[in-house]
Amino acid sequence: MIKLYGLRMSNYYSLTKALLIEKGLDFEEVKAPPTQKSDNLARTPMGKMPSIEVNGRFMSESLAIFNYLECLQPEPALLPRDAFASGKTLELVCHIKLDVELVARRFLPEVLLKTPVSDETKNQVTADLKKGMAAIERIAVYEPYIAGNEFTIADLYAFYCFGLAGQMAQAVIGVDIMEGQPKLTELLGRLAERPSIARVQAEAAS
Ligand SMILES: N[C@@H](CCC(=O)N[C@@H](CS)C(=O)NCC(=O)O)C(=O)O
Incomplete structure (x- = not known):
């Protein structure tokens, strides 16, 4: 299952959570404030939120995460076909x-x-x-x-x-x-x- 790291107060965390819901994907929320600690930097190289974990691998940046999710779960499409x-x-x-x-x-x-x-x-x-x-x-x-x-x-x-x-x-x-x-x-x-x-x-x- 996809893990979503960050805090609910963040607009980009919220956006990514809404995206996961739109895609109908199962996910687990993990509280992770933006810090420069090594565990957080391993997930998100600038220490920002959100980031996701998929089978032990990490990804940050909401737009990159969107691209991944759009490829993983093409329907419902969130980009026009044209x-x-x-x-x-x-x-x-x-x-x-x-x-x-x-x-x-x-x-x-x-x-x-x-x-x-x-x-x-x-x-x-x-x-x-x-x-x-x-x-x-x-x-x-x-x-x-x-x-x-x-x-x-x-x-x-x-x-x-x-x-x-x-x-x-x-x-x-x-x-x-x-x-x-x-x-x-x-x-x-x-x-x-x-x-x-x-x-x-x-x-x-x-
Ligand atoms: N370009 C990033 C922006 C993420 C971002 O700005 N996150 C803020 C919270 S909404 C953050 O972690 N700020 C803490 C920091 O800059 O150290 C994205 O699209 O995911």
Whole structure:
């Protein structure tokens, strides 16, 4: 059985758990905080969460784990069959991860540890977030899912990345990244009701 390492408070752990549920795969959750201890580094070379263990072998990075699970359990498919549409779906994932979530993550020290970030960081993150959100608006489809007419891995990244980025931007700079994004707001509300995501949220709160 697949073991999922990490903590339920993590957005990427939650995403990977929702993915395992979507794929209908059996898995076991193992509590493992992000540390630089050797046992954790053996599972995940940057010490981050999540990671998985399969028959004594380890893998980190949610997108790599997604690729593995998609090959292991092709149905239900979380990428479109059409080659170009599949690439476009992963293009969206990259922009959500790199140009929104990772940008807003620079506010984490202030939000989690109460260590204020500098005004320079605030200004840079404000500008970069605006650019990232505009980039996504240019390529998001919303018909009715973010990459087209099927639920895909990009919807999971949208749910778990925009949620965290939005909370951090609101807390540190008072910016609502969802302002002027009615389709994205509607999508995130709809995704919250999806059984996989609802279960992950409920279990994280318990
Ligand atoms: N690119 C990684 C990001 C994982 C990540 O940022 N995990 C956070 C928790 S959500 C973490 O472990 N942070 C602790 C650290 O950076 O040391 C993925 O997609 O899995």
